[in-house]
Amino acid sequence: MRSHLLNETTAELYRRSATEAVERVAAHIAATKRPFTGVSPDELSPAVDAIDLDRPLGDTSAALDELEEVYLRDAVYFHHPRYLAHLNCPVVIPAVTAEAILAAVNSSLDTWDQSAGGTLIERRLIDWTAGRIGYGPTTADGVFTSGGSQSNLQALLLAREETKTDGRTQHPADLRVFTSEASHFSVQKSAKLLGLPPESVVAIPVDHDKRMQTVALAHALERCEAEGAIPMAVVATAGTTDFGSIDPLPEIAALCARYGTWMHVDAAYGCGLLVSPTRRHLLEGIESADSVTVDYHKSFFQPVSSSALLVRDGVTLRHATYYADYLNPRSAPVPNQVDKSLQTTRRFDALKLWMTLRVMGADGIGELFDEVVDLAAEGWKVLAADPRFDVAVEPQLSTLVFRYIPSDVTSPAMIDRANLYARKALFASGEAVVAGTKVGGRHYLKFTLLNPQTTVADIEAVLDLLAGHARQYLGDSLVHAS
Structure with missing residues (x-):
């Protein structure tokens, strides 16, 4: 029904509906005494299953009343101080304000003609993050992603293609990816999605502090070369999911340089150190990485999703570039973010970090x-x-x-x-x-x-x-x- 389309004739309805939704959420946040009600799937499923999705309620207030019963009342609230489980952060208000803006305007960050201004904001934030990592101001680049898993996947795609460029790759079975036994499972999943066999991912032992043992990595790289295999990438972790451990980045960088191996740092968790006034030194060596994953929706207190992949040499992003005449023809003299991204349609998630920096500062x-x-x-x-x-x-x-x-x-x-x-x-x-x-x-x-x-x-x-x-x-x- 046209009466529900957001346009100049329905702006007042939008204002009332959004205000009512915000007021209900604010009331829940203000009244939450514990992070969870304890409801079980068996208890909640009947209420959800009983809803006839082919019979709309026709009224926002009625739909919000229903949502109270099937979601808001029993949601897991990450803002509560006794939510201590996963890497889910409470979110800052400037970022939530940005969510309201980006959802309503609904820019798609694939081409300039869909995201004027948004494209430049995202690119500026990529440059800002690259600077925090220690990359050169004119050579580095990157793109926002849906999360750490997608960033890690794209990083390994670039590593594989750069290995091909060197003329060394003969078969996927020859490639090796080295990562610590405490690293994120997305490394194994990414390798599978890239067509690499399970044995291509080599788990390197960790020390007592759950950090990759560089002596073991050196032996593994040496053995890889002796066997005629190709060291495609080393994935170091700056903040493991289980332990928050940070691999010895300078030593890993030196080994990658010796063997001509792509170095990726998964800093999805530890990226908050990039803005830490006291602990930035814990990421020493990250500037030597070929690529870095950052998840702003973990340690930058941003709503999901807000992540990015950064690369030291922006030219390597060409491996994700495909052209379509209807979208981003080769001759187009404008900046198109789809040229760097695995996604086409993509939310303007960069606005959340932009608003946060402009209100709170790094x-x-x-x-x-x-x-x-x-x-x-x-x-x-x-x-x-x-x-x-x-x-x-x-x-x-x-x-x-x-x-x-x-x-x-x-x-x-x-x-x-x-x-x-x-x-x-x-x-x-x-x-x-x-x-x-x-x-x-x-x-x-x-x-x-x-x-x-x-x-x-x-x-x-x-x-x-x-x-x-x-x-x-x-x-x-x-x-x-x-």
Whole structure:
């Protein structure tokens, strides 16, 4: 129906509808007492399944009432200080304001004739980020992406094509990608999407701090060359998902230079250090990378999605370029971002970071990230002093990995089950949300601290809740066993 199209005749309806939606969300945020209600899929599914999508309500208020029941009431709210699970950050208001603008104007960032102004804003932000990395002001380039997985995929595409350019590639089975055993799974997924066999990805062992062992990498590169295989890329990680560990970038860069290998740094998590007033040195060596992944929607406090791939030599982005007469003909003398992107239609996500920088400034973002890194250091001290828990690694960023270990239970399998139960029971209660992972084959719990509102007291309270649930499970298990 034309009455619902956004145009000059419906601007007032748009204003009323958007205002009502914002007011409802604001009310939820203001009233949220815990990050989750604890609703289960079985409880919520009937309400969603019962909605007849072929019978519209015809009214925004009625649709928002319905949305309260199937989404808003039971949503997981990342802004709550006891949401401690995944790499989901609370978002800053300037970026949310930008979301309202970009959704309504609905620019598509593929060609200039669809995104005048937007194209230049995105390019300026790419230049700004490249400068923060330490790339040259005239040679570097990049493009915004949907997230770290897409950025890593495009980086490895460029690495593969650049290897072909060198005339060394004979067969995909000859190519090797080296990455730490703690790196993101998107490295393996990207290799598969690029047609590389599973054995092409070589996992390099990590040290006690979960950082890639450069001695092992050197041996692997040497062995690769001796076997007649081709070292296509080394993927270093600046902020692993589980541990927040940062691989030794200068040493990795030196090895890549020796073997003529593309160096990619997955800094999806650790990119917040680019604006840190106190910790920028932790990314020393990143300027030597051929490509870098950054996720602003992690440590820059931006709404999803907001990510980018940066390259030291912008010419390499030609490997993602295809021309269509109806879209971006070769002769067009205008800047078209589709020439650099794996996507065609693409949201103006760059506006969120632009508004954030113009309102808060880079130091303002960096100070927020510093706060959560400081919090993780305090949390590590709490865990290290608590006899109920074993903490895996002293954090470099804002992640804590730990395990409840009771003094009177010696069965590793039983302790595994107690930790798993504690996490699930806590989630079901809605009092807090934490993540889990494995270390050495054993189940651990994980705090991912990205909320500056979270306090040490929150950490201590959640630890007590986890210990209580684990203790309850062990007590019940012992009763049933007897």
